[in-house]
Amino acid sequence: MNPYSLAFGKKPEQYISRPVETEKIKNDFESGNQPVYIITGVRGSGKTVLMTDVIRSFDRKEWIVVELNPKRDMLHTLASKLNSENTFVEIFKNAKINLSFFGIGVEIKGVAPITDMEVALSKMLKALDKKGKKVLIAVDEVINTEYMQIFASSFQIFIREELPLFLLMTGLYENVDALQNEDNLTFLHRAPKIEIRPLNISYIADNYSEVLNIDRETALEYAKLTKGYSFAFQVLGHFLWENGRMDKKVMTEYKHYLFEYVYEKIWSELSNNDKKVCRALSESKEGKVSEVKELSGMDTNNFNPYRKRLIRRGLINGDTYGYIIFTLPMFDEFVMDN
Ligand SMILES: Nc1ncnc2c1ncn2[C@@H]1O[C@H](COP(=O)(O)OP(=O)(O)OP(=O)(O)O)[C@@H](O)[C@H]1O
Ligand SMILES: [Mg+2]
Known part of the structure; x- marks a missing residue:
């Protein structure tokens, strides 16, 4: 099986780590220094893969990771996802949080249902905080939707209440920019952005040399052809592996693949x-x-x-x-x- 992956959005078998970015986000969240990070970069640069790698690295005994989609009611999804795990349901029940109004969870005798989602989530997060839990929200491909704005403004309030809530997002620069420029979302304006850098050319060369079984010097030549662009690293590796050696055909396939699968899309968005x-x-x-x-x-x-x-x-x-x-x-x- 070809070890190089042409698929977007999932961690490839041939993965080149980004220790600087990963550690920075992880340390800042774990130490509570920073509640938000936004990963930006051009299409195919590796935003989704980086985000996936970061969120997987958190200790699940302490951290609850919830992925949310900005095209849907994010607060509601957050509440129902938190309430879909038995241990948490127990915690919410003991804290007498009645979510039945939202069609989530069970009726609690003698306790009126909460009718405001922000209030409900605030109580849920407080209850989780008491148990030493932290919640990390991941949003891939952020866009400036009304749901996203509502979510962000509630998030701002939860942070002010010092609730254990963290937000990691990825997005294209123009979408992140549009969201950050919403008047009422000032905290997002200050949120640190990580602009994805090209992959290290030496690491790519090491990878090609080992996986394709070629000498280091030739591997470096091929690595330079990718300019460190994540998708190009996979595509060139894929066709080199398939063909068994470099020739004109590999270069043509490589080029066509880049043009057709990303450049057309990038161009249409300019x-x-x-x-x-x-x-x-x-x-x-x-x-x-x-x-x-x-x-x-x-x-x-x-x-x-x-x-x-x-x-x-x-x-x-x-x-x-x-x-x-x-x-x-x-x-x-x-x-x-x-
Ligand atoms: N660190 C990495 N090492 C090796 N390959 C990578 C790495 N990160 C991403 N890739 C490869 O690059 C391609 C694009 O990755 P990803 O889907 O994360 O991009 P993206 O920035 O989220 O793109 P889009 O904006 O279109 O969603 C995939 O083929 C993936 O396998
Ligand atoms: Mg992506």
Whole structure:
């Protein structure tokens, strides 16, 4: 079986760890330093895989992990998921929390049902806190829905009440940005973001060398072709394994796969001016900012915000002063073809 995975959203067999990010989130949650983290990055950069890896690393004796979907009533789902475990049901019963109004749990004699979900959850979390439990909410692919806003504003209140609640989210930059700019969600505005970095090229080379059984120098050459882009690491590995060696066919398959499965999608999500900047960058000789601006036909006031936004989306890298480059492998070729 091919050890490299073309599937999105689940931890691949050939996994390259991200110890810095994982430890940072884990330590800050465990020490109570930080109640929220947001993982952002371009499509296919490994947000979901990183989140999954982090949430799996928490000790389940102490931590309760609940995944929520921003397209559904998150508070209600949280309450019913907490109430779906027998040990917790016992805790809520003993704390005399009557959730029957919401169609969750059982009637408790002599106790009026709670009719406000925020109140109910606050009581449930207090009861769990007394038992030394902490609740970690995970939201993959956050979007700025009304449910998400309601959830976030309740979350803000729970944190103020010092309840043991933590939130880990992933999302595309533009979606996270839209949510963070909601007026009433100021705490999210300050929430730390982890922008996913490319995978370490040396680690990729080590992996290819070992798994594909090739010398380290050749493996490094192949690793560089991926630019550290998580999805590209899997795709190139997959076709190299399948073909048994590097040749033109592997490179074509690799390219087509990237184009078809992610770049088309990324491209369709860009605005016209984003695209203009990308086109200008692909036409430029070496990505000099002044040259790209010139080629885009935009003036500085127009150009700069788009350049910055593309950097925040993780699509271009501006680490070298005065220059920009595409972060994704062969994206320049893709842009020229479009
Ligand atoms: N740390 C890693 N090591 C090796 N491969 C990885 C790693 N992280 C992600 N991948 C691979 O990259 C691909 C994309 O990962 P993932 O689904 O996490 O991306 P994503 O950022 O959540 O994308 P999207 O925005 O489309 O949801 C998958 O094929 C996955 O196997
Ligand atoms: Mg994802």
